[in-house]
Amino acid sequence: MVDFPGYSLSGAAASFLFVLLTMKQSEHFRVIGPAHGILARVGEDALLTCQLFPQRSAAHMEVRWYRSEPSAHVLLAHQGGAEVSEMQTEEYRGRVEWVEDGLAQGSVALKMYNIRPSDDGQYWCRFQEGHYCGETSLLLRVAGLGSAPHIRMAGPADGEVQLVCTAEGWFPEPRVHWEDSSGEALLTLSEHHIPDEDGLFRVEATLVVRIASAGTVSCSVHNPVLAEEKGAVLSVPEKLQTELASLKVIGPSQPLLVRVGEDIQLTCCLSPEANAQSMEVRWVRAHRYPAVHVYVDGDHVSAEQMAEYRGRTVLVTHAISEGRLTLQIHDARTSDDGQYRCLFEKDGVYQENTLDVKIVGLGSSPRITLEGPVDGEMRLVCSSEGWFPQPRVRWTDSEGKPVPSSSEALAQGGDGLFQVEAFLRVISSSAANVSCSVSNPVLGEERTATFLPSDCRMTFSWKILLLLGLPAVVVVGLIQMKSFGKGQKYNSTDDNPTHSECYFPRRGPRE
Template sequence: MADCPGYSLSGVAASLLFILLTVKHPDEFRVVGPAHPVLTRVGEDALLTCQLLPKRTTAHMEVRWYRSDPNTPVIAHRDGAEVSGLQMEGYRGRAEWTEDSTDEGSVALKIRQVQPGDDGQYWCRFQEGDYWREASVLLQVAALGSSPNIHVKGPGDGGVQLVCTSQGWFPVPEVYWEDTREEKLLSFSENHVLGEDGLFYVEDTLVVRNDTSETISCLIYNHGLKEAKEATIALPEKLQTELASSRVIGPSQPILVQVGENIELTCHLSPRTDAQSMEVRWVRSHYYPAVHVYVDGAHSAEEQMVGYRGRTVVMSDAIHEGNLTLRIHDARPSDDGQYRCLFGKDGVYQEARMDVQVMAVGSTPRITQEVLKDGGVQLRCASDGWFPRPHVQWRGRDGKAIPSFSEAFHQESEGLFQVETLLLVTNNSVVNVTCSISLTGGEEKAARFPLSDSKIALLWMALPVLVLPLAMAVDLLKVKRRPKDQKHHSNQQNLKNDESHRGLPSDKKLWL
């Protein structure tokens, strides 16, 4: 061993590591939580518990409940007092510490009026000095929604559509259809929409034959609560109602509006029928929430989409003829797209679809230039305030298209587009280029840039940079040469005087 000190040191290190790993912390403990998830309905109070083992007081410990970050706890206690200033946003005033069994190491967190956002995993951490242990607790939040409504649309060429709707569910429930033999029927489409309250609206569509004479049920099931709600419809009765043989007529062409203008969506029943006792609903892709709901002569505000609140009004002067117009004030880019106008009575709906095209003509393009190191010129054309996304094109003096170097589009928060395009010019024969920005409908704005003139201007701008140093160099050369020239002039004058004194002809001076 004396000849192998390296082996000796490694053996000692291994022994120390073994000792450190096997020696227990003097105050070692562990934490356990409930064996099963804690199931709580929306609006009720949830109680989450955890236990310190071996059982002992937590009076001199730090105990905190948290979601994902221990530094932002749901609630925290240290030395028997609540730690303020750290609490996670959303739990203030709702999270409560319970101290029923802290002497035996049992702590509990009460969350008042549980919300859908409370669903998920929580951690209970005990810490004493630098030693800590924790356990997880799963909170399952559930909500049983409203009783389903079955709406009948049709009959039509594709058959009769049955639409089952309900709201107020959490988490997303299972929806299925059954016939009188309790056999499941295949849905045509299924949609789930998360509402402002964190609860789900469900909409499920079933298509059946026009001659169907069955009774059909829609069931919506919450797996956590193991509860379901059901609605049943007898098709023969529904297909004999007033609206079953009616049609709804809307505009045959897209409705074109500029941003900031009003949108008017008009639809009417055919044959013309008094609609005062009907529900008229303007929607986008789903029955709920709606753009506007008009029922019993009034607006149903609680069903309206957030983006349309305070912006809609119904003109119902001709409602006795089944004719109504929805006016949407201050058109926005988000209003662009398809709408549906539905007339409903006794669970039967008929609808018409209409397209709204929102446009915004942006600013006149601004063209700027940059001279590149290789002598080329880069032109940048920019404009903003466009909707939908515009088409950008560079053109030469002859009107022919010139490919751009790059194009970039950015959609601002209000939905309008900014556009920027670059053109690299390396050919001196390219002059008078035009940047054109246009919409599909034909609205266009353009700017022309006299590229040849710009190069002349760049030359004149560069002349002072070239001429000024040259002039300075010439002046400096004159200053350096001046003493030599003066000496030469003096010598010539002396020679002339000497020749005159000696009587020599002056024209012989260069030959002496």
């Protein structure tokens, strides 16, 4: 045998054989798919196809359609001519089926019904024969052509009007384009895309124009995948003649302070008074959709309501003929903190007012405990919970002078309420009297606790008593048990034992 540096003839032969086998196996079959992606509209059906090359029967193979990983997000699996439904991901059950017409020629098709936005993305078609696998990927592009846009105009202010273009049911995120009557593009002030529960987008684009130069304005919403668009046109001079253009909406001038768990009262009214029964009234946060509460034609539109407000809002309408409405939000939460907008709308013109709500939580009375010694130091810990917004903590001595904390720790629970811990180093357990105050910066209220050295000495005394007393109790108990054992004599022939705590019945007659 001839050896080469680092190799052997037998090793080279084995490597060569492995390469030949690998080359043969790699030519076993390939999987090919469509040269281009598949386009499907929301709500329609899509057909995903792939093909063995060279052409051969796939009836005896395992064929699997999946997303991301072969064992995860399985649309459907086929093995030995039968479906393997237990592998299927829940979201595709009842929505996909095999098209088996070309299985004998190695052609596989999967039909997907009722296309959703979540179906958009890459898919894999995988064939397996024994230990050999082949697969290919294809791209499914989902598109939704939504509603025609609607342009609303806010009442004039400072010589300007604000236009808001809204549309719904689009996928993917659409593009918005404003133009004036001459076809010149207008610069959008802001544009927001908000997905609904089905994954479709609502678009909300805002434009501000000066009344002196305003004429006809158009808004177009464009789908980048379908290359289709829908538009709307609004004449500003005509809208300026409508009823709401001359009205205003007024509300509380000061922020509303509401404690956690109480009800929020949001009152808005038209000025001068006007009947609002035929108007759309909407309470919103940052955007028109989804809303806190929507009132249209005497009914609450629950489909447009934010999930966190469902079942928590009631509209008081007894003064609606005077243009005054109050929205009650029950059981105030920390997430309710912030700005709200109240909108009255009619004939495509709306007026609004902004209200500030400050949610406050007055937490528990602080507790002061002594910890240590740690690294030769002792420290006081002041803790309290249930505060909102973030509380302030301060230490003071017996004369009321501030004492700086050594450190503070702040945590916010799932309900949004804050828990605080403040630490103060002390020289010894006989430190002078100190107080800890936790305050709410919005309410200006605080809760205070005082730590007295006597509290520490009392706690220390109890610890000493426990440490010394416990062994004594154990010793006394052992002595009593020993004495008790010597004083008891049990006669096994006694039918009525009087000194035993347990009674064992006789198993047979005595001899």
